[in-house]
Amino acid sequence: MIRALGMMSGTSMDGVDAAMIETDGIRIGGFGRSAFRAYSDNEAAALHAALGCWPGAPGVADAAEISMASHAALAGGFQEAELIGYHGQTLAHDPRGRGTHQAGDGAALARATGRPVVWDFRSEDVRQGGEGAPLVPFFHWACAEWAMGQGRLPTAPVAFLNLGGVGNITWVDPTARAPEDDAACLAFDTGPANAPINDLMRGRLRQTHDAGGALATRGRADGGIVARFLRHPYFERPPPKSLDRDQFAGLIRDVSGLSDADAAATLVAALAGSVAAGWRWLPSAPRTLLVAGGGRHNAAIMAALRAALDAEIRPVEAAGMDGDMLEAQAFGWLAVRVRRGLATSGPRTTGVPEPACGGRISHPR
Numbered sequence: 001m002i003r004a005l006g007m008m009s010g011t012s013m014d015g016v017d018a019a020m021i022e023t024d025g026i027r028i029g030g031f032g033r034s035a036f037r038a039y040s041d042n043e044a045a046a047l048h049a050a051l052g053c054w055p056g057a058p059g060v061a062d063a064a065e066i067s068m069a070s071h072a073a074l075a076g077g078f079q080e081a082e083l084i085g086y087h088g089q090t091l092a093h094d095p096r097g098r099g100t101h102q103a104g105d106g107a108a109l110a111r112a113t114g115r116p117v118v119w120d121f122r123s124e125d126v127r128q129g130g131e132g133a134p135l136v137p138f139f140h141w142a143c144a145e146w147a148m149g150q151g152r153l154p155t156a157p158v159a160f161l162n163l164g165g166v167g168n169i170t171w172v173d174p175t176a177r178a179p180e181d182d183a184a185c186l187a188f189d190t191g192p193a194n195a196p197i198n199d200l201m202r203g204r205l206r207q208t209h210d211a212g213g214a215l216a217t218r219g220r221a222d223g224g225i226v227a228r229f230l231r232h233p234y235f236e237r238p239p240p241k242s243l244d245r246d247q248f249a250g251l252i253r254d255v256s257g258l259s260d261a262d263a264a265a266t267l268v269a270a271l272a273g274s275v276a277a278g279w280r281w282l283p284s285a286p287r288t289l290l291v292a293g294g295g296r297h298n299a300a301i302m303a304a305l306r307a308a309l310d311a312e313i314r315p316v317e318a319a320g321m322d323g324d325m326l327e328a329q330a331f332g333w334l335a336v337r338v339r340r341g342l343a344t345s346g347p348r349t350t351g352v353p354e355p356a357c358g359g360r361i362s363h364p365r
Contacts, residue, residue, distance in 0.1 A: 001029040002339070005081035005115075006332025007071050009089050011165025011245040012194050012294060013047050014208060015039045017328035018074045020081065025336035026178070028146040034325045037074045039066075050091050052246060054101050063089060067104035072112040084109065085335030086119040087327075093133065093244040099123065100132040107362040118335035120360045125345045130352030133242035134168040136160075137179070137187035137349040138337075139330035144174035147319040159286040160316070161305075162327065163295025165195035165245050167275060170349075171282045180343045180355040186283055187349040188239030191274025192248045194295050197267045199252055200260075210264055213300030219261030221269035225254045229270045235277040240351035265300065272304035279309060290316045292323040334359070 001022045008017045016039075020032025039047065043066050050063035067089040075084060086109050088102030106119025122132035140160040147153040157173045167190040176184035194209065197216075201207040210216055229251060234241070251270060255263035279285070289311045295301045296315045306313045316323040334344050343355035350356075 002082055002336050003032070003080055004083045004085060004332035004336050005075060005078045006085040006328040006330060006335065007075065008087050008328040008331055009067060009071070010327060011090060012198055013039065013044055013089075013165070016070050016074050017325055018078065019322070019325040019328040019332065020078060021329045021332040023142075023333050023336050025333065025340045025342050026142070028142050028333070031322065031329065034322065034328065035074060035077060036324070037070055039070065043070065047089060050103065053091050054098060060091065060103060063091060064103040064105060068108050068112070071104070072109055075109070075113045075115075081115060083335050083339060084113060084115050084117045085331035086117050087121060087331050088119060090245065093242065095126045095131045095242060099126050106360060110362040110364050114364045116364070117362050118338045118359045119362065121331070121334060121338075121344065121358045124358035125350050125352050125356050128352050128354075128356050130345055130350035130356065131240055131242040132350060134170070134187050134189060134349065135334065135345060136162060136168070136327055136330040137170040137172070137185045138344060139333045140170040141172045141174060141176070141179035141184050142333060143321055143326070144172045147321070148174050150320055152319045153288070155287055157284060157286050159282065159289045159311070161190070161275060161289055161291045163193040163271070163291060163293040163301065164327070165193060165198070166243050167191055167193035167271065167295070169275065169278055171286060180346045182348060185346070185349055186239060186281070188241045188278065188281065189243040190278045191234070191243065191271065192251060193271055193293070195245050196248065196251045197264060200255070200263055200267060203252070204260055209294065210298060213268070213298035215261050216264035216268045216298070216300035219259065219263070219265030221265040222255070222258060222262060225266050226269045226273055229254070230273050230277055235274065239281050240349060242350070268298070268300045268304050271295070271301060272308045275305060276308040286311060288312050288314060290314055290319055292316045292321070292326040294324075296323050
């Protein structure tokens with residue numbers, strides 16, 4: 001077993017998550033301590049200004065330096081880590097076009113921390129013809145296998161829904177031999193999740209998010225806007241499939257004429273509708289949906305999911321996991337897989353033709 005530190009800054013761009021995990025890259029030996037470092041207002045503004053940009057564009061170098069320095073500062077408190085998994089900051093994602101771009105230099109992070117760093121997890125998958133996302137599904141399989149061993153998941157299959165800036169769902173059968181087996185996982189991005197809600201709050205109210213869903217709970221969703229949103233061709237595409245953070249940026253324009261509360265409620269309804277639209281692609285209907293990411297703290301989102309889906313909707317904490325740190329833990333687990341040369345994605349998670357091992361390893365010297 002290797003003690004790995006996973007680090008993640010997602011498309012919600014609120015800060016950096018860091019979490020320890022002990023693993024051999026297949027099974028989970030145990031979860032360790034975690035920490036969060038929020039971005040300052042200036043850091044967040046610089047990262048948002050670089051969204052949609054590719055290497056060499058103005059602002060990208062600044063975003064990369066912010067990413068590396070903020071991760072290095074947080075990693076300094078985890079001297080027990082033998083290996084670091086560093087996702088970097090996604091600025092642009094166009095797998096069928098220009099590729100995928102996560103800002104941040106893993107080699108510089110290795111020098112700054114004095115530990116080997118696994119990074120650039122997505123590029124090899126895209127190079128081989130995959131979507132490059134989502135990358136957490138194989139870890140979801142390991143989590144389900146761990147939870148069943150702990151007696152916390154009595155039935156299989158189970159689904160995980162991660163609600164970050166973009167939503168992604170993973171259907172897993174933890175009784176499969178390995179996560180790359182055809183029967184083990186199916187995963188895809190469901191649609192926009194917290195990103196449009198957070199952008200609405202930032203643009204109108206100068207707040208980072210709708211805390212607890214308080215604003216959305218007071219509003220009434222515009223059914224016409226939601227129906228038009230769900231007619232987007234993306235929802236008719238079979239998985240695997242992935243999204244860029246701002247692929248549905250028009251949603252903010254669509255709700256511009258609504259009150260703050262009604263706009264937030266409409267964005268929540270769109271989120272739940274997109275998850276329901278993706279439900280039909282799952283190999284079989286899971287009895288349990290475990291929700292991770294910031295969206296699980298939003299009571300309006302959780303209520304909308306329960307109304308839209310015929311399943312028991314539970315936060316991942318109900319199965320003994322930490323929903324705030326699941327993605328960070330995932331990149332620690334994936335880092336160990338890269339070190340061992342094991343697959344990090346497959347045909348039923350990213351659409352890559354064969355199971356692929358992505359990621360680069362940089363050493364301090």
